[in-house]
Amino acid sequence: MAMTSTKISGFAITGAGVAAAYALSSLWPVAGALTVAVVLGIVAGSTPLLTDEHRQAVARLTKRLLRAGVVLLGLQLAVPAVLALGAGTLAAVVVTVAVTFLGTLILGRLVGVRRGLAVLVATGFSICGASAIAAMEGVVEREDEDVATAVALVTCYGSLALGVLPLLAHVFGLDATRTGSWAGISVHEVAQVVAAAGPAGAAAVAIAIVVKLSRVVLLAPVVALVGAAERTRRGGHTPLVPLFVLGFLAMVAIRGTGLVPAFALDVAKTASTLLLAGALFGLGCAVRLGSLLRGGGRALLLGLLSTLLVLATGFGTLTAFT
Template sequence: MHAPAQRIHPFDLSQLLSGARSVLPGLLLTAALAAFAGTVHTIRLFSGLSPLIIAIVLGMAFHNLIGTPVRAKAGVGFSMRRILRFAIILIGLQLTAQQVAQVGLTGLVLIAVVLGATFVFTKWLGRRLGVESKLAELIAAGTSICGASAVIATNTVTDAPDEDVAYAVACVTVFGGIAMLVYPLFPALLHLTPHQYGLWAGSSIHEIAQVVGAAFQDGKEAGEFATITKLSRIAMLAPLVIGLGLIKHYGKAAKHRRPVPLPWFVLGFVALVGLNSVVTIPAADKQAVAAFTAFLLSMALAGMGLETDFAKLRAKGLKPLLLGFAAFLFVAGFSLMLIELTA
């Protein structure tokens, strides 16, 4: 007589709880660092730094001075991957098709040309300088689109080591910070209109917080147009990441090809942009979602810091930093030239 067949439940609660317990210590650690980063950001001395940047610095300091506990590793990895992707999807609620339309066709073409030229230039110069291809690609993405968020989103298809991600984030942070301080000197020097200056800041400065910090110093009109321009630039993250995934797939020899690394979370980002374009979401709710999104991104960056070893960063030398500086000069100069010619 046969024993009754064991029923297999598609939803195994015990396995789910076990998985939750394994990631909880790391999640609590990254959440604590993200919360502390938000607190530090409120201090006047550090208010010019994005909480994302503060979070990765805190994570690196914790890991290299104290050490990341072994039992936190699973949760740290969960923050770096799953939470990051969910946060990028939520960024879609900060952008509408109507905002993109305000930039105009000429502005959108200019942003796309600057993005593409900066990405190609950075990759080319990276090869000439001998910078590792994956690291150069991350610096290219961070410089051409939207700083740290672009770096970590692009790495879903680049698949670079965590130290490369941290180095690329450091590059865009340093040079984006310099841009935030230096750009406000140019409207008067170059006789830029608020529209021109806003377009320049939005199309070339790395982080959105840095764009806001630089552009509003020239007035409300420049600041608002720079913000819209920057959000339109962020929207181009989706085609870039999908395009890179396709290139990496079809660029390999047939026998070495893996499935196309289609980043489904990017499609979620696009879907929420569409939803935000047709459904009116109360301003208070959007602000709450934006704050929650920033917190989740800070958790992801804190996780990145907790996986970053300073010794490995030092081993990469100064060439990637030089590449980040050259990319910064290129995106600033090339975008300004196009604006002077067209805007």
């Protein structure tokens, strides 16, 4: 009976956190419900409001929500639309993701950031922000604070990029297609991509979203590769390919059949965001604000350098390949 009560409290706490995240994110859409959820989790976890039993209940729920949310994320990927971008743009996306991911890992080592945090920042900045961080945190060895720090950096520097990129696009004389492609290949979160491409018009936004989703396609192979590397480091104690990654790929394949109705895709998109928001709220609850702030300077430097890297690489690859 006590276990059932604890489960109910875990659902209730997480549900309240997600509801509050959605309400607050409506006031600042650029941040998004996922970012607000992890911030609220940190606030809740840093106060005496949650008992140890409550924290354990939320933690048990977190992993299930996370994996289910990542699996449903696969239904957002329309492979034909991605392929329609053309070989040049797709090559630019692959090179940009690879250079940003590997470059951020190297930069993390140079500035003295923990390996787990560097991997999470590299994943979020190179692929798709908080969603990618949520997917990666389950396969890499990291501290609880690393997840919250990585999400905070994505929000901070993604917001900076959405202001800087339109200005640079104007200075460079880029048309709507180029501006949209650069936003999609370089800016971190989907909402931030839309905001960055918005000043160039609706056509730029449409291109930006498709280019952004082409980066999301690379989430599964990157997580699988890191999982394999972690398996080697830990002596074979982690799955070679996590089951939720296979589920993500299965959903991509199902979406590719064209048989899933539009309303079901809309429901899946909302459900994925809700599940990931719940997972990030739970991850935030495990964080202690004091320990999160102690390593802030080096993390901020890594976020800045990674943002400059993805912007420069994205512009360079698009110029070279398209």
